[in-house]
Amino acid sequence: MNQPLIVILMGSRADEAHARKVADAAAGLGLASVLRVGSAHKTPEHVLAILKEYETGQRPVVYVTIAGRSNALSGFVDGSVSSPVIACPPPSETFGGADVFSSLRMPSGVAPAVVLEPANAALLAAKIFALADPAMRERIAAFKSQQARKILQDDGELNA
Numbered sequence: 001m002n003q004p005l006i007v008i009l010m011g012s013r014a015d016e017a018h019a020r021k022v023a024d025a026a027a028g029l030g031l032a033s034v035l036r037v038g039s040a041h042k043t044p045e046h047v048l049a050i051l052k053e054y055e056t057g058q059r060p061v062v063y064v065t066i067a068g069r070s071n072a073l074s075g076f077v078d079g080s081v082s083s084p085v086i087a088c089p090p091p092s093e094t095f096g097g098a099d100v101f102s103s104l105r106m107p108s109g110v111a112p113a114v115v116l117e118p119a120n121a122a123l124l125a126a127k128i129f130a131l132a133d134p135a136m137r138e139r140i141a142a143f144k145s146q147q148a149r150k151i152l153q154d155d156g157e158l159n160a
């Protein structure tokens with residue numbers, strides 16, 4: 001099985017609704033995903049065991065890490081794997097939305113991307129896979145055309 005896979009790793013099941021938005025958008029782009037729960041703060045060994053399952057080189061993997069409050073998970077995962085990591089922290093208005101800053105600055109040699117909209121995180125993962133997958137590239141092109149058509153249609157309807 002060498003089909004690409006998005007591993008959606010959430011820090012707590014409290015993040016499940018946000019994580020499922022990534023999974024739904026991935027499915028819309030024809031991409032398989034799996035939902036896992038593990039916390040760098042609370043269960044670092046469990047997170048490493050999860051990563052070991054996917055870092056076999058047998059199939060291309062992109063990780064989407066979903067961690068609210070203090071996001072240790074994304075840096076921890078990125079520091080532990082060779083595959084790309086996209087941090088997609090859940091939204092929070094508590095403390096003026098300051099949680100997001102914990103996703104932005106990383107030590108040297110640790111480089112998770114940050115994409116806040118879950119559907120866009122799935123899209124970036126799809127684009128990464130598309131670098132080596134012409135069929136994925138076509139699905140992304142179809143998605144882009146569809147979204148452009150919708151804008152032209154909306155503009156036409158408002159000005160009919």
Ligand SMILES: Nc1c(C(=O)O)ncn1[C@@H]1O[C@H](COP(=O)(O)O)[C@@H](O)[C@H]1O
Nearest residue numbers: 011012039040041067068070071072073
């Ligand atoms: N940011 C992290 C990490 C981590 O970075 O390891 N582990 C849990 N969390 C986040 O804390 C919030 C509350 O988690 P709890 O439900 O465990 O209190 C969640 O959004 C989770 O992703």
